[in-house]
């Protein structure tokens with residue numbers, strides 16, 4: 001915020017720009033109960049505008065309708081308030097990446113307050129700082145006077161036994177693992193506990209008789225199963241009787257020096273408490289090793305004296321422990337087991353591998369080796385999950401007495417996947433019982449993967465800039481998988497090295513890695529592959545192609561993909577990852593890895609097309625068959641042109657009279673569309689034009705020799721128009737032509753930047769005030785308002801298609817067509833293929849003449865003629881008579 005901008009103006013600027021203070025705020029995942037929250041990256045002063053609660057503005061009837069439709073998790077985002085005697089609602093249910101909707105409730109010591117602001121005649125909800133807020137604090141405000149579940153101090157815990165993500169137990173406060181785990185949660189206050197902790201503290205708890213759990217082991221004195229699927233129980237805490245909360249309405253006004261429109265805002269977020277439980281969430285565990293005892297085992301294992309707390313890089317707030325104990329994690333069900341071989345018997349009917357191993361004679365060497373392999377496999381899976389979530393206990397084979405007990409000093413054996421201290425791993429691998437025979441003589445290097453691979457000196461270090469680019473992704477399974485996968489991060493770094501300097505490409509980088517992240521999550525859920533390095537192994541090629549098909553929604557019955565382009569993109573990205581692994585292997589002179597990647601490349605080149613890309617490409621081209629023509633009508637285009645011209649005039653006047661962020665925004669948006677329309681340019685190319693591009697425009701006089709080759713009209717046009725060169729698609733140089741009016745208006749816009757709050761650091765010509773971004777050339781609003789017959793067709797892509805298609809009707813010469821294609825920034829091959837080749841109309845109009853002539857038997861009449869020459873009266877007669885037949 002510039003020094004002269006008041007908080008209200010700052011709010012209005014952000015409202016108009018539809019922008020959050022991205023550089024001052026960030027989204028963080030807090031815990032499974034609270035979910036995400038908004039945290040400050042910089043200090044805010046008392047009274048500062050912090051963030052807008054953005055969403056769709058709807059009336060009370062629509063709000064009521066949506067409340068009935070929405071699941072409770074969505075209706076909690078509906079913020080109702082009264083404005084001009086009307087009840088309105090901002091529906092923030094859509095995950096649109098905005099920050100305001102993620103601010104959590106705090107009724108005792110909130111640091112912000114909600115205010116109603118009017119901008120462009122509409123109400124907006126904005127949060128302002130109630131006090132100084134230091135960087136790193138969570139932004140909170142008082143949601144208002146409802147009995148919010150999280151505010152309650154429960155007198156009766158209504159417990160549900162379910163699969164929860166436990167970050168901290170409500171009693172012992174120790175973290176366990178963020179992966180799903182069976183625990184107890186109160187429906188009322190949503191607190192979560194280890195079952196064992198609840199049991200230990202049971203003497204302090206008074207249990208009611210009526211509503212009890214089937215979970216007898218943990219709830220002493222409980223009666224038979226409750227009706228509610230046998231999974232709920234109520235436990236009464238000693239203390240005051242069940243209290244009710246004063247539903248006080250907070251005062252939502254902040255005092256500003258300037259006159260402003262503020263109103264009390266009543267937050268009517270929907271109650272979600274009672275709807276939270278679904279029967280799907282309830283898992284009474286019937287397995288021989290109950291989850292409680294599993295939990296106990298894990299807890300015991302974690303509390304062994306060899307347990308060491310360490311912090312992981314990715315998630316400094318969470319801790320990871322090393323465990324070395326008799327507990328092993330089952331590869332089939334994921335549960336911790338003390339009697340591993342005996343436990344495997346429970347999987348004998350569903351898992352061929354288990355059946356095979358258990359058939360081997362007891363105490364034979366083979367059986368021991370294979371049991372060890374399965375043990376390590378389960379532990380490896382468990383460790384990968386711990387690594388993914390950033391917290392939990394890593395199961396190691398042996399805790400080294402010599403080396404420090406830090407997770408970073410442990411690596412996996414390439415053969416048995418056991419986790420061993422780095423100092424001992426080479427020695428172990430030489431003797432590992434699972435090492436293949438033909439490797440016996442090979443000189444071993446320290447070839448490890450998983451945690452170790454992130455430390456390879458042959459890998460690129462991941463830059464903090466990349467972390468901040470990726471930090472803008474939603475915090476979910478996918479982003480966590482990305483951060484924890486060495487080779488996805490390496491690919492991200494390589495993309496960042498190429499495109500990072502161009503901020504407009506950051507979203508592209510995020511998209512690329514998210515595609516791979518989704519693939520990795522699918523692999524983790526459906527196979528035993530837990531990282532990209534494993535996925536790229538030739539032996540896993542079929543598994544990999546199946547996973548790609550699954551992510552892209554392949555239907556085996558119809559052989560069609562829901563998202564064929566995703567399948568193709570994944571093919572490219574996997575190839576790039578394999579190239580990165582190859583580079584590392586070449587640098588490390590790791591012949592085995594080099595050979596493995598070569599085999600993968602051969603498979604990719606020969607089999608990928610057969611298994612994935614052929615069908616995906618066919619789906620893509622079939623999707624274009626019989627596609628309704630969406631070319632805009634010329635009269636609609638004219639209406640739009642006229643309308644934009646009028647809008648520019650009035651916006652220009654307003655900006656001249658009253659230079660504010662709002663008037664600046666209005667002019668910037670309308671000129672942007674005007675320039676796109678006039679030039680039939682790609683929206684993004686014009687929108688990204690910089691002030692420097694504009695100022696460097698070609699203003700030189702026309703060269704005399706060149707001008708002699710032009711007609712009078714052409715010469716006049718050259719004098720009146722300016723040409724700006726920009727970076728277009730695939731880095732191609734593209735030009736934008738500006739009329740003298742456009743140049744004047746753009747110059748006015750540039751001259752008013754400072755006054756209207758555009759930051760000096762914002763390099764874009766169509767800059768958004770108080771932001772580092774630019775406006776997008778969105779025609780929608782103008783197309784709707786201009787009175788066009790088919791406003792939906794007035795989009796920049798359709799306008800480009802229109803000029804390209806009309807150019808063939810005009811029968812331009814080849815060189816003219818090439819010049820047009822060059823100006824439009826079309827690849828000439830694409831231009832010829834998609835626009836020059838006959839489209840449906842041209843086929844109907846021209847080829848049909850030939851077909852009709854042949855049908856009529858009048859071939860000799862058309863001898864020596866081109867398609868265009870067939871026609872005139874004779875051609876029409878031929879067509880007409882043929883119709884009559």
Ligand SMILES: C[S@@+](CC[C@H](N)C(=O)[O-])C[C@H]1O[C@@H](n2cnc3c(N)ncnc32)[C@H](O)[C@@H]1O
Nearest residue numbers: 033034035036076077101102103104105106150
């Ligand atoms: C408007 S949303 C806020 C964003 C939410 N935390 C998320 O991750 O989507 C409101 C929801 O956040 C959670 N929440 C907000 N404030 C909370 C608090 N003080 N304690 C626990 N949960 C809270 C509740 O689940 C509530 O339904």
